[in-house]
Amino acid sequence: MSARKPLPRWADVALLPVLNLTLAFFISGLVVLMVGENPIEAMSILVYGAFGYGEGLGYTLHFATNFVFAGLAFSIASHAGQFNIGAEGQAYIAGLGAIFVGLALDGTHWLLVLPLAMLGAGAFGGLWGFIPGYLAAKRGSHVVITTIMFNFIAASLMVYLLNYVLKEPSNMAPESRSVVGAGKMPQLREFWDFFGYSPVNVMLFVAIIALFGMFFLFWRTELGYKIRTLGQNPKAAHYAGISNSKIIMISMTLAGAMAGMIAINEVLGVQNRLVIDFVFGYGFVGIAVGLMGRNHPIGIALAAILFGALYQGGQELAFMMPAITREMIIVIQALVILFTGAMEGLFRTPLEIFFTMIDVNKNGGGVPVSSTGQALVGSESDQRRQKKENGGGVGVGSESDQRRQKKEKQEG
Amino acid sequence: MTEKSQKNRRRSDIPAAVSSNSDELAIELIKINKHFGPVYANRDIDLKIAKGSVHGIVGENGAGKTTLMSILYGFYTADSGKIKVGGKEVKIKDSSHALQLGIGMVHQHFMLVDNFSVLENVILGAEDSVLLAPSKKKARIELARLAEEYELEVDPDALIEDLSVGQQQRVEILKALYRGAEILILDEPTGVLTPAEAAHLFRVFDTLKKQGKTIVLITHKLREIMAITDEVSVMRRGAMVKTLITKETDPSELAELMVGRSVLMEVKKGIANPGDIKLEVRDLEVSDDIGVKRVKGVSLNVRAGEIVGIAGVSGNGQSELLEAIAGMRKPDNGKVIVKGQEIAFKGDDSAAELRLAGLAHVPEDRHEHGLVISFEQWENSILGYSDDDKYGKGLYLSVKACKNEAKKQIEEFDIRPPNPLLKTANFSGGNQQKIVLAREISRDPDVFIVGQPTRGVDIGAIESIHNHIIAMRDAGKAILLVSVELDEIRSLSDRIIVMFDGNIVGEADPDKVNEGELGLLMAGISSQDKDKQEEAFVKDKIANDLANKGAV
Incomplete structure (x- = not known):
């Protein structure tokens, strides 16, 4: 009984995040209750705001696009065993590449601007990822330290550049010249009125392609295989003749380039110019997206949509329920990040114990346990199972209640 | 009884200074067991260490010497078995408890704070007042006494990071003595020392022994065993093979015992x-x-x-x-x-x-180097050879080609279960080794x-x-x-x-x-x-x- 088995894959990939999420929403509900609002109503506003109508959905997808890139920036490095928390700074710096290309090619066609902007933003973001990667590979400095420092450097550098270099003399605000023509990314609302005024644009498709690209990279190329080997067992990678330093530098550069795509979505997709703080914390949320998505493209896609929905639905909620301020929304978002990102292992140990017990029960005869010991194990796990079933039942009940209520509300 | 006869033999062999109290046992271990997961680090260990003697414990890396001593020092708790210190049965809860019982340990990797002074390191964890000054004052006097008595001179105000390895080891010994250790366990003490430092250390052992302290020396260097121990116990694969009187044995016998002489295959x-x-x-x-x-x-x-x-x-x-x-x-x-x-x-x-x-290479440690244990078997079947065009041209990696290769290796080397999609961690040790061998040998x-x-x-x-x-x-x-x-x-x-x-x-x-x-x-x-x-x-x-x- 001493050895716990690792979780079955489905539990690791699906059950664990769902449990974490449920707990996050439960505690968020308590917070809502504390300020004197109905948590179920708040939930339904949030869900409706995020998915219920075209413009809301558009915003959700727009945010999700950013989160996909940020999540990829985290996960690519994570596969190589590097904890990249510098997507924020990498995206910020990449804004330079995006705006340079956007302004230079403003008079051409977006089909030309898009790939070149990706190259430009990718190069700048990649550089900002490469330097910590180089320092980690050659100098042994820890990427957590260097990437967070590079976030600060990026912030200061961009303030300087926007104030003294990129600002138009006639303009008071620290921002670059605007793109007006082909430099703007085509908005989906131009093709479908459905999306209202939401800024979801062509980068959404780039994000989807990037997710497929990530799958292909890690599970269908030599480089991806090497990155995964390094991340799982650096000594085995060394044995296999893989240059650990090269792979670290490559994966950090790739991660930075991926973060750079956020810049295109924001700078050429929304602001149409380079402004202060356009990254707006998306890079940091990417850490939670990557962790919750288990560094897998499908997981990242789902987590990105969740956080997109939280951002958009949260704004809606702040608008509809005046008692719930914008700050309160941030609390709810933070709770989700806390439970799915920082404390994602909360349920792991109990679940592992639970599944190990089920296993023991199933193959009871095969495991050499004394008869009394076996009986004990059996009764314990039965209790647990019962408890869990009860818990599960309640959960499902409340969820369906919510749904019913929402339906009623919509009908009303 | 063999124990008795051994003891009798001991008495006749050991010089008077030691035999005076050789009836007393400093430490007695009875049927100690300790396992990590399915691996036994110690299995049914019996050991008797006489008071005032230098007792060597030899064995190869991974024989379980360090684990055994960690149990004695309270780092680990034994799964079963008894420990007697000075004739009394004890349950050692942690290292401070071990120290109370008079057991001090000098680890292979020193447990010193680099940017603290010698004095600060010595009193660390043994401060007896809220303010440091009185403890320091007391320790300074005590250190001077110990230094004189045991030839363990070190500057009490020097920073650890400025000391040589040999001096750092002295600090470790002083730390133990300062805490009143009567039994000193040293884990591979000469591994990091120059010959001159080692020689000095052995002189210190002599002085300690004369003062009636018991020394347990863990090592795999037979030379040292022969030179300074009174008795020596040989461990192999977690088991205690034999305890011998040093004078009555020789290095080749010890080497044989350490390496093991199983039936010739x-x-x-x-x-x-x-x-x-x-x-x-x-x-x-x-x-x-x-x-x-x-x-x-x-x-x-x-x-x-x-x-x-x-x-x-x-x-x-x-x-x-x-x-x-x-x-x-x-x-x-x-x-x-x-x-x-x-x-x-x-x-x-x-x-x-x-x-x-x-060149193909099967590394000594399959878990550390030879395999990525979290990978599926087919992923390990190409480790080191992923660049080969056989597994997809250019940068592409053909999963199909890899899996075919994995199946081929499984068949040729009878790897069980024959499932290339199984996680490598779920294969048995022997089959994991076959996965490595199959991969390397199949490269011809x-x-x-x-x-x-x-x-x-x-x-x-x-x-x-x-x-x-x-x-x-x-x-x-x-x-x-x-x-x-x-x-x-x-x-x-x-x-x-x-x-x-x-x-x-x-x-x-x-x-x-x-x-x-x-x-x-x-x-x-x-x-x-x-x-x-x-x-x-x-x-x-x-x-x-x-x-x-x-x-x-």
Whole structure:
């Protein structure tokens, strides 16, 4: 009984995040209750705001696009065993590449601007990822330290550049010249009125392609295989003749380039110019997206949509329920990040114990346990199972209640 | 009873100073068991250590010496068994409890705070007031006394980071003595010391012994055992093999006990037909991770169609030699030439260069190096060879081609269960080893270097692994084999090279050499010395050597 088995894959990939999420929403509900609002109503506003109508959905997808890139920036490095928390700074710096290309090619066609902007933003973001990667590979400095420092450097550098270099003399605000023509990314609302005024644009498709690209990279190329080997067992990678330093530098550069795509979505997709703080914390949320998505493209896609929905639905909620301020929304978002990102292992140990017990029960005869010991194990796990079933039942009940209520509300 | 007779024998052998209190046991361990997961680190250990004696515990790396001592020091709790300290049964809860009982430990890796002074380190955890000053004052006086009494001079105000390794060790010993330790456990104390420092340490042992302290010395260096211990216990694979009176034994007997003399395995093999030199090593010098020189100028050749075995007590540089030849460790000096091509050792991917040159390598530790345990089997079946066009052209990696290769390897080497999608961690140890061997052998390399091919592998698998290695030899491959299993070396090799202390100390023909001669070589004693013989002589010689070096 001493050895716990690792979780079955489905539990690791699906059950664990769902449990974490449920707990996050439960505690968020308590917070809502504390300020004197109905948590179920708040939930339904949030869900409706995020998915219920075209413009809301558009915003959700727009945010999700950013989160996909940020999540990829985290996960690519994570596969190589590097904890990249510098997507924020990498995206910020990449804004330079995006705006340079956007302004230079403003008079051409977006089909030309898009790939070149990706190259430009990718190069700048990649550089900002490469330097910590180089320092980690050659100098042994820890990427957590260097990437967070590079976030600060990026912030200061961009303030300087926007104030003294990129600002138009006639303009008071620290921002670059605007793109007006082909430099703007085509908005989906131009093709479908459905999306209202939401800024979801062509980068959404780039994000989807990037997710497929990530799958292909890690599970269908030599480089991806090497990155995964390094991340799982650096000594085995060394044995296999893989240059650990090269792979670290490559994966950090790739991660930075991926973060750079956020810049295109924001700078050429929304602001149409380079402004202060356009990254707006998306890079940091990417850490939670990557962790919750288990560094897998499908997981990242789902987590990105969740956080997109939280951002958009949260704004809606702040608008509809005046008692719930914008700050309160941030609390709810933070709770989700806390439970799915920082404390994602909360349920792991109990679940592992639970599944190990089920296993023991199933193959009871095969495991050499004394008869009394076996009986004990059996009764314990039965209790647990019962408890869990009860818990599960309640959960499902409340969820369906919510749904019913929402339906009623919509009908009303 | 054997215990009694042993004790009686002891009494007659040991000089008066010791035997006066030799009836008392400082420590007695009865049926100690400890396992980590399915692996037994200690199994039914019985041990008696007499008060006022120097007791050596020898065994190879991983024999369970350190675990046993950690149990005694309260780092681990034994799964079962009794511990008696000074005749009283105790349950040692943690290290501070051990200290209360008078047990102090000097670890292999020092537990000192680098940027604290000696004095601060000594009182760390033993402060007896809220303010530091009174403790420090008391400790300063006590340290001066201890330093004088035991020849353990260190500047109490020096920072640890400014001290030499030998001095740092003195601080560790002082720490234990300051806390009133009556029993000192030292784990590989000379591993990091220069000969002069080691000699000094042994003089300190003598003084401690005269003061009635008990010393437990963990080591795998037989020389030290012979030079300074009264009794010696040999451990092998988690079990206590035997406890001997040092005077009545000799290094070759100890070496044999350490390495184990199981039934000679029968391996059917024909006569070797050595061809051209395929692997050439010239004056290779290699250091380990902390910069200690482990291989001190080794040269050897391996010809096509022969198996060269490297024998030696583990920790004498074999691992580092193997890692250097495989490109995992950059040599300080010397050359490795594979099929006429000198290896450049540039960058951190020399292992790839060697693979391209036609060398395959089965590492000593499959979990640490040979496998990515969280990968599925098919992913491990291409480890090190993912660039090969066989597994997809250019940068593309064809999962289908990899899986086909994995299936081929599974079939050829009878890997069970035959499922390339199973996580490697879920295979048994023997099958994991087969996964590594299958991958390397199926490359059909001209030079094949193998470390511990059958470590932790069951009998059935051992036979098939041996047959694969022999088959490779018969196919004209050059094979270099390192193993701690003397039998394996003897039955597989066409030539045996013995390593001791980073040097090649002898070469032997496996059909002619007997185990005693090999044991002597492995213990670092050449056969000429043996003619003049007498363990006492050896002991004196070593003690003199050490003292001379100390004087210089």
